Amino acid sequence: MALTRYAVKRLLGILPLLFLLSLLSFSIIHLAPGSPASTLLGEKAFDPAAVQALEERLGLDQPLPLQYLSWLSRVLSGDLGQSIGLKPGYPVIQLLGERVFPTLALSVSSLLLALLIAVPLGVTSALKPHSFFDRFFSFLAFAEFSLPNFWLAMMLILVFSVSLNWLPSSGMADPRLASFSWPDFFAHLLLPMVVLALGEAAALTRYVRGSMLEVLQQEFIRTAKAKGLPSHVVFYKHALRNALLPLLTLLGYSIPGLLSGAVLTETVFGWPGMGRLAVNAVFSRDYPVLMAEVLLFGFLTLIGNLVADILYACADPRIRYEQP
């Protein structure tokens, strides 16, 4: 099939693209002013001689292409290096690995919750367009994604943690508990998950509603009804399936987002995820960590886009990947 050939071609192309990405990112990261010396030496970093000595030891005074080549050769042999500014000496791969579980836990659960809210709401809104139900939830959706994320998070903390004292306000676990406990974990997960899910659900609801409306207006639905099929068969077998297909495309685009973390939410809730790691790495100029993240995120983006494009092509055979 043309599609399989296309997919294989894309897969093969990932490696050179990653290479290009790493080259570009390396240059950008190293061109930014400031150096890891500023975080490693703290207040003492006013001594240019000390900064120079540190940079020599870290190999940062060599010309950029040389640095890139040495980084590349290390990566190709599997060594992602050690963190410089964030946790000096700590292996990067461990640093990233520790964040995978919290990040995935948060992103997957919030996505699931978002789908859980969005699909029923969107579908029901589409079945009765412009009714009170539809208008009310549309308005809510709009209001929700007009709110800044961190603002919503802060408000929820003030209400549920501070005033009502129902839920903890930050972190992944209660520090006073000696060992991991699932109920405690879920209590900590709940607020950040809800904040993220609300944001995603708002957009998804509109999306599902629009998609469903589209499908319901199609002629084949009228045909199905005219054929005398019971309405729930029309609904589930024909309308819903077709309406939810584009959703899959969207989920393909969300794959990189699952591991990139939600910076603002994580900062407000003190959630130890990849987003916060990224921001802290930028502010500490932790080059090895930043490059590792670029690789990881780049890889996921490329895969995610490939998946989305393939699903899109499956959904719409009118699209041909050839010359006109």
Add this chain to the structure above:
Amino acid sequence: MSNPDALHYFLGNRLAVCGLALLCLLYLLAGFTFLNDALGHAVVPDPDELRITEKSVLFRETSRRAACALDGSALLAEFPVLSDALAVPGKAFPLPFAGFRLLRQRLAAIGLENLESVNSFVQRFEVVHENKVFELVLFSSENQPPSPTHLFGSDEFGRDVFARVLYASRISLSVGFLAVVIALSLGVLLGCLAGYYGGFLDSVIMRLADVWMSLPGMMLLLTFVALTGANLASTILLIGVLSWPSPARLVRAEVLSLRQREFVEAAKAIGCTQTQIIFRHILPNALAPIIVQATLFLAGAILLESGLSFLGLGVQPPTASWGNMLSNGLSYLRTSPWQAFFPGFMLFLTVLSFNFVAEGLREALDPKRRRGP
């Protein structure tokens, strides 16, 4: 392609119309702050001091000072290139700035030629006097709740929150608008090319888009800021330049399906060139999602700016933007909540309006919508 039916449908959507009205009002207010800068800073000279007898010379003095005042305005400090072009302290005559000539004519027309009228005209706008934004009245009006003198209250420095919110609107609105313009010009162009020509060009552009999306945005922002120095311009440019892949991808999808349609075949049959086909036939049909996309992106860009301010990037104090007023106000949430509430509310209202307008546009421009009798 003119579509009066779409316009009619749009106007029937009450929320969208309200949103649009609000946005127009906001942009007007933002523009008004420029005017206020000019007038507010006009330290109208005392005629005795300067021994001026001619009204025209008086006006010349006033406009010159206004031009200098414009140079000193905070927004221009963010765009050093612009301010260099406009700054002429020390020169005797104001720039051949059409605006000022017009202003003079208008003022003359409504009879505000004499000194007292100009003075009172200025004073009527006292409440939003630019000086109030940066005027610190220490110890006497810090952290005041909303009152007739301070409509939205005052912040920890005694600055009027209402004036700051108004001036901040300039930043937030321009970030959104300019970033969208940049992102869309790049994105639509590249998306069209990718979708129409397909093949190698398509692959190259799409792979470039992939790589582009994975670039470390924050590092780019930091580099830019350091190299150019001006925070706001860099933020706008960066958000715009970084965001072209998404519109490009969408436009490409549209073009991909449109190019298979019959009208394209017809256009080819009558001998239209490739460029003509793209720009006169395909693009107008693909415009609908682009417009919707643009409005949504505008909303997103404004929210992005507030997110960046929360993290400490973006516009820096003492320049006000809704984002940094909001983050700053969070620390005072318990003691003086109005500091965070008003910028937050304005932010919310603006983004909400953009979303309503986008929705209205989308429904109005939806080609599959049943056009009823």
Add this chain to the structure above:
Amino acid sequence: MLINGVPCLFYSLWNGPITGLNSFPRIRMNMRFLFALALLLSLAGCSAPSQGSSLSASNALVWGSIGDAKTLNPLLSSDSASSDVIGLVFDGLIGVNPKTLEPYPRLAESWNVSEDGLTYTFTLRPGLRFQDGGLFSSADVKFTFDRLLDPATDSPYKDAVQYLERVEAPDASTVVFHLSKPDCSFLLTTGFGVLPRHLLEGRNINTAAFNSHPVGSGPFRFSEWKPDELIRVSAFDGFFSGKPYLDEIIYKVVPDNLVIQEQLITGEIDLAGIEPEQVPRFRQNKNLDVYVYSTNNYTFMGFNLLHPFFRDQRVRKAFSHAIDLEALTESTMLGYGETANGPLSPVSWAFNPDVKPPAFNPDLALGLLREAGFADSDGDGVLDKEGKPFSFELLTNKGNKQREKAAVIIQYYLKKIGVQARVSVLEWPTFLDQVNRKRFDAVILGWSLGLDPDASGIWHSKKAGKYNFVSYANPEVDQVLDEALIVPGCAEEKRKPLYWRFQELIAEDQPYVFLFYGSSTVGVNKRFTADDGILASPLGLLWNIERWKLKPEYAE
């Protein structure tokens, strides 16, 4: 960019699904099942223990911090979070008494300094151990200082041992330090945390795994480190003055300022720094005590002395008189700070109270500027000289609210006398980069001072490349500082007049506009107290952390 936390979902007008898409696999979304799952998840969440029930019973202190520690090696740490935890895990030969600010013996029993000030001999206590059971001896002390002297160690504390030649450990309980020059500030350096030789010998100290799993001889033993979440340390029963009363201290990372303060109120954390604005509210809270103490630091506005405008002493003095320092201090510190008058803080014994801060006198300021050749020749409200307006860039670093506030206030006062200051708030690495390249006009920064009044690092012309980034050079200041360091016996009475002269000279020159001395405001949960009470001093609250305990009514 996914800054908003929402994957970039954009509306797209797809071309609509096609009829009869049988080739695509079915998606069976069983709604009922998913709803049930969601319900189950939320129930699980609700069954979590509510706040306040099980927490107050545990004999642990939760210490809230905005940042996570970077490294737990005393030789390498340069940020406050790392130093906080290191202070719990490691201990040194001497400590400093908060009331007298004099050194007192900790791991060392006694010490003496030779006549010529070149030899320091310490006798260690008997029976000391590390937290892993290993014996503590003078070899460990020698090892620690050898590593500090080693150029391969990335330590920010090299200055402290600049005159240390070598360290000897003649027997297991004696350590001898040999200096090349007398250095009165050296004694306090011996308070460094001591590293265990048996765990670090032969390893690269910059990257050793030890830095994430430290072993020291301090009151608390390292237990676990969940990155960006918490660090747990538990009481060490082999501690030299006895096992600490508290079972555990948990250093919890809470990245947002507002959330930290709220957590103090809900009781999720027991100890954290609070903003001056919040102090009244915290004082009213029944569960919290607020401690305020001056810290040995000051904030200043430094001029680039190579800048054509700021080279002139009159300009600098004009600035000092143009700014209402009292108002500035009041506004930024809200009553918890003091206007600064010079390079030493009142905490120090060498502080000169006779040197007064410059009086607020804008007319005098204008007069001085006019003398220096500035005048408003074009009537635009901004002073200028030779056609160039007096406009400069004032830099400060992001993340310090007081400095940002000070910058805005200074901008306001300068505007009143016709000087235009453009405030730029840069993040730390960028800020440092600019300062180190001398590409700045003026900065607002702060210095934390050591307990010894020697401030050569900042003011000596030899250090023009280092902390003396403003390029200050005054031979008389150099001479006074050099003399004060080599006073025989380091007698305070002999050094004091030298330091008083030093402060007078600086006040004359005004290389900085000294703004204010800092203070810390800390909130502590009422459950905690200590033997002899919790004492707020410039050394912080935790100098006697091993004797902190729960009040009897809260202990079980």
